[in-house]
Amino acid sequence: MIRVVERVLPARLGTGFRWLLASSWLTNLGDGLAAAAGPLLIASLTRDPLMISLSALVGWAPQLLFSLYAGVLSDRHDRRRIVMVANLARAVVLAVLVVLLATGTVTVVTALIMLTLRAVAEVFADNATATLTPTMVDRDDLVVANARLGTGFITLNQLAGPPIGAALFAVGYTWPFASQLLLVLAGVLLVSRISLPPHGRQAGDPKPDTIRELVAGFRWTIKHAAVRTLALTILIFNFTFGAAWSVLVLYAQDQLGLGDIGFGLMSTISGIGGLIGTALYGTITRRLSLGALMRIGLIIETLTHLGLALTHSPWVAGGIFLVFGAHAFIWGTTSVTIRQRAVPRELQGRVGAVNTICVFGGLVVGSLIGGILATSFGVAAPFWFAFAGSAVFVVLLWRQLLHIAHD
Numbered sequence: 001m002i003r004v005v006e007r008v009l010p011a012r013l014g015t016g017f018r019w020l021l022a023s024s025w026l027t028n029l030g031d032g033l034a035a036a037a038g039p040l041l042i043a044s045l046t047r048d049p050l051m052i053s054l055s056a057l058v059g060w061a062p063q064l065l066f067s068l069y070a071g072v073l074s075d076r077h078d079r080r081r082i083v084m085v086a087n088l089a090r091a092v093v094l095a096v097l098v099v100l101l102a103t104g105t106v107t108v109v110t111a112l113i114m115l116t117l118r119a120v121a122e123v124f125a126d127n128a129t130a131t132l133t134p135t136m137v138d139r140d141d142l143v144v145a146n147a148r149l150g151t152g153f154i155t156l157n158q159l160a161g162p163p164i165g166a167a168l169f170a171v172g173y174t175w176p177f178a179s180q181l182l183l184v185l186a187g188v189l190l191v192s193r194i195s196l197p198p199h200g201r202q203a204g205d206p207k208p209d210t211i212r213e214l215v216a217g218f219r220w221t222i223k224h225a226a227v228r229t230l231a232l233t234i235l236i237f238n239f240t241f242g243a244a245w246s247v248l249v250l251y252a253q254d255q256l257g258l259g260d261i262g263f264g265l266m267s268t269i270s271g272i273g274g275l276i277g278t279a280l281y282g283t284i285t286r287r288l289s290l291g292a293l294m295r296i297g298l299i300i301e302t303l304t305h306l307g308l309a310l311t312h313s314p315w316v317a318g319g320i321f322l323v324f325g326a327h328a329f330i331w332g333t334t335s336v337t338i339r340q341r342a343v344p345r346e347l348q349g350r351v352g353a354v355n356t357i358c359v360f361g362g363l364v365v366g367s368l369i370g371g372i373l374a375t376s377f378g379v380a381a382p383f384w385f386a387f388a389g390s391a392v393f394v395v396l397l398w399r400q401l402l403h404i405a406h407d
Contacts, residue, residue: 006350013145016136016194023190024129025152027087030183031122032161036264037169037176038115039249044173045108049379053371055244058116060242060367063360064122070127071353072213075346079128079135080194093117094181101174108407114397127356131348134340135196143333144339150333151278154325159271164266217350220343227342227351229400230335235358236393237301240386242366244305247374247382254316254379269318273325281330293334294401295394302329302390306391 042055074084082318097114100106168175220225244251252263284293300323307320337353343351370382 010141010144013137013141013148017133017145017391018194019190019193020129020132021148021152023187024149025156026183026190027125027187028157029161030180030187031255032157032159032267033165033168033176033180033183034118036162036165036260037173040166040169040260040263041111041173042108042115043249043253045106045111049247049374050273050371051108051248051376052180052250053367054112055115057246057367057371058112060360060363062116062119063356064364066120066123067127067353067356067360068214068217068350069210070124071217071349071351071356072210074126074128074131074349074352075213075260078196079131079349080196082128083125083132083191084188086123086128086185087191089119090125091181091184091188093121094177094184098174098178098181099302101177106173112216120340123356127349127353128197129404130336130352131185131345132194132196133278134343134348135345136194138339143337146333146336146340147278147281150329150336151275154274154278154329156270157271159268159275162267162271163261163264166261170260170369182316183259207286213350217347218356220347221354225344226338227355228339231355231358233298233397233401234355235362237298237390237399238359238362239366240305240362240389240393241301242363242381243370243373243389244308244386246363246367246370247379250374251308251379251383255312256317257312258314262314266318266321270321270325270328273327274329275325276322276380277326277329278327281333285334293330295398297327297331298390298397298401300324302387305383305386305390309380309387 005091038059039052042052046052057092092115097106097111097118100114101108133145133149134142165176166404168179221231233320248265248266252266256262258266288296304320304324308317311317311320339351339355340348364385373381375387
C-alpha cells in the first residue's frame with residue numbers, strides 16, 4: 001500500500017502538496033455537484049434559452065471582471081489566507097442559497113444572484129490556489145503535480161460530481177448545494193495545514209500600485225512567445241466553445257432527449273475521456289512536439305462542434321464527449337505546466353490572471369452569442385457557429401502554434 005501511495009503521490013512533492021491535493025479534490029467534487037445542479041436549477045425555474053444561457057454567463061463573467069485584481073492580491077499577500085477567506089465567503093453564499101431553496105422562496109433572479117456571488121468568491125480562491133503548486137513543488141516535478149491535480153479534477157469535478165449532483169437534484173433541489181457547502185468547508189480546513197515560504201510584500205517595500213502591478217503582468221505575458229501564443233489560442237477557442245456549451249443543458253434535453261441524470265452523465269463521459277488522456281499523456285508528449293499536439297487538439301475541438309451539431313443520438317454524442325474529454329485534459333495540463341515553468345514566482349498570480357481573462361473573456365462573449373442563436377434558430381445553431389468559427393481560427397493560428405515551447 002505504501003508503495004502504491006509513493007507511486008501515485010511521491011514523497012518528494014512534500015506534505016504541503018498532499019494537503020493541497022486533498023483540499024483540491026474535495027472542492028472539485030463540490031464544484032462537480034454544482035456544475036450539474038446550477039444549470040438544472042435555472043432550467044427548473046425558466047425555459048427561456050437566454051435566461052438559461054445566463055446561468056453559464058454568471059459563472060464565467062466574474063472570472064473576467066475580477067481575475068486581474070485577484071492576481072494582484074495573490075502576488076501581494078498571503079496566498080494561503082486568500083484561499084481560506086475566499087472559500088469561507090463561498091460557503092456563506094451557499095448557506096444562503098440552501099436556506100432559500102429549503103424555504104421555497106428562491107426565484108430565477110435570486111438563484112442567478114447567488115450563483116454569481118459564489119462565482120466571485122471562487123475567482124479569488126482559484127487564482128491563489130493556482131499559485132501554490134509552483135511555490136511548494138520543484139520545477140522538474142510540476143508535470144507530476146499538475147497531472148495529480150488534473151486527475152482529481154477529472155475524476156471528481158467531471159466524472160463523479162455531475163451525475164451525483166444531478167441525482168441529488170432529482171431527490172431535492174437543496175441537496176447538491178448543501179453537499180458543496182460541506183465540501184468547501186472541509187477544503188478550507190485542509191488548506192489551513194499548509195505552510196508556505198515568505199512571499200508577497202515585505203516590510204519596507206514601496207506602497208502598492210495596482211495599475212503598475214497589472215501592467216507588469218500583461219507586459220511579461222506579451223513578451224514571452226509560448227505563454228503569449230497559449231493565451232491567444234485560449235481566448236479565441238473559448239469564444240466558440242462558450243457559444244456552444246452555454247446551452248448544453250437545453251441541447252441535451254431537446255436534441256438528445258436526455259433527462260436530468262442523462263445531462264450529468266454527459267459530463268461523466270467527458271471525464272472518462274480525460275482519464276484516458278491522463279493515461280496516454282506521457283506517451284503522447286514523448287512522441288509529438290507541443291506544436292503538433294496543439295494543432296491536433298484544435299482540430300479535435302473543431303470536429304467536436306460539427307459532430308454535436310449533426311447528431312441526435314445520445315450514443316454518438318457520448319462518443320464525441322469521450323474524445324473531447326481526452327483532448328481537454330491533454331491541452332489543459334500542457335498549457336498549465338508551460339505557464340508555471342516559464343513564469344517567475346512573483347508573477348504567478350498576475351500572469352495566471354491574464355490567462356484566466358483570456359479563458360473567460362471568450363466564454364462570456366460566446367455565451368451571449370449562444371443564447372441569442374439558440375433563441376432565434378434552435379439549440380443546434382450555437383454548435384454550427386462554433387464549428388465554423390473554430391475552423392476559421394485553426395487556419396489563422398496554424399503557424400503561431402509552432403511558437404509553443406517548454407520554456
